[in-house]
Amino acid sequence: MKLIVGIGGMTNGGKTTLTNSLLRALPNCCVIHQDDFFKAPLFQPQDQIAVGEDGFKQWDVLESLDMEAMLDTVQAWLSSPQKFARAHGVSVQPEASDTHILLLEGFLLYSFKPLVDLYSRRYFLTVPYEECKWRRSTRNYTVPDPPGLFDGHVWPMYQKYRQEMEANGVEVVYLDGTKSREELFREVLEDIQNSLLNRSQESAPSSACPARPQGPGRGCGHRTARPAASQPDIV
Numbered sequence: 001m002k003l004i005v006g007i008g009g010m011t012n013g014g015k016t017t018l019t020n021s022l023l024r025a026l027p028n029c030c031v032i033h034q035d036d037f038f039k040a041p042l043f044q045p046q047d048q049i050a051v052g053e054d055g056f057k058q059w060d061v062l063e064s065l066d067m068e069a070m071l072d073t074v075q076a077w078l079s080s081p082q083k084f085a086r087a088h089g090v091s092v093q094p095e096a097s098d099t100h101i102l103l104l105e106g107f108l109l110y111s112f113k114p115l116v117d118l119y120s121r122r123y124f125l126t127v128p129y130e131e132c133k134w135r136r137s138t139r140n141y142t143v144p145d146p147p148g149l150f151d152g153h154v155w156p157m158y159q160k161y162r163q164e165m166e167a168n169g170v171e172v173v174y175l176d177g178t179k180s181r182e183e184l185f186r187e188v189l190e191d192i193q194n195s196l197l198n199r200s201q202e203s204a205p206s207s208a209c210p211a212r213p214q215g216p217g218r219g220c221g222h223r224t225a226r227p228a229a230s231q232p233d234i235v
């Protein structure tokens with residue numbers, strides 16, 4: 001069973017923090033960080049990041065990311081999660097060897113069409129504007145934010161892409177990033193575990209579920225876990 005989970009949402013919503021906790025807790029779990037696909041690798045010239053009419057480097061637009069390369073990496077995982085795990089130093093747990101989870105972490109996860117349908121779960125972390133701006137001001141990015149970047153570029157692009165995502169009907173599970181790290185972790189871990197349980201019950205041979213009270217084609221009637229909240233599992 002393969003599950004691709006998106007940990008998306010706004011800058012400084014807490015995506016990396018949550019992702020790292022989930023990575024430690026979930027079996028056979030790999031991660032791909034969208035920030036690794038900026039067209040400006042560390043220690044190389046940043047000439048692929050356009051400068052806008054506002055004078056700011058346009059970091060927060062999809063064109064600044066090599067999304068084809070990110071998609072290739074996801075497809076490498078899909079074609080052999082075992083091999084991908086080994087190559088990324090994740091040791092496969094024998095007792096859960098048929099379960100593989102891929103976390104995608106990033107701020108523009110749901111704006112690149114070829115990726116959108118690959119997710120089994122799409123989470124979207126948000127915090128209020130003031131909190132976001134404050135958290136961002138405390139960060140040290142490899143390329144420091146020039147003065148005015150947040151209000152002039154980062155926040156307007158966040159609003160634009162979020163509006164597009166919603167207008168396109170992409171279903172996400174919103175998470176309140178002002179909750180404690182522990183609460184967010186528990187909430188998402190439980191939801192992913194329920195997805196796994198539902199998936200394994202759906203794929204169980206029908207002989208394991210002789211009584212099908214929900215009628216043909218509706219899956220196993222022994223479902224005990226909370227049903228998936230927002231969209232079917234499709235991987």
Ligand SMILES: Nc1ncnc2c1ncn2[C@@H]1O[C@H](COP(=O)(O)OP(=O)(O)OP(=O)(O)O)[C@@H](O)[C@H]1O
Pocket residue numbers: 010011012013014015016017018107135138177178179180181182184
């Ligand atoms: N639940 C939380 N409550 C309070 N602070 C948090 C929480 N989660 C993360 N933080 C803090 O907020 C800041 C951003 O967290 P993190 O790096 O996880 O966010 P992010 O969404 O990955 O950011 P970006 O992708 O923009 O770098 C960090 O200083 C982190 O310690």
Ligand SMILES: NC(=O)c1ccc[n+]([C@@H]2O[C@H](CO)[C@@H](O)[C@H]2O)c1
Pocket residue numbers: 011035038059060107141142143154
């Ligand atoms: N990771 C980087 O190289 C980098 C460089 C410049 C800006 N950023 C910011 O990262 C955020 C996404 O995590 C975006 O809001 C970028 O502005 C990242």
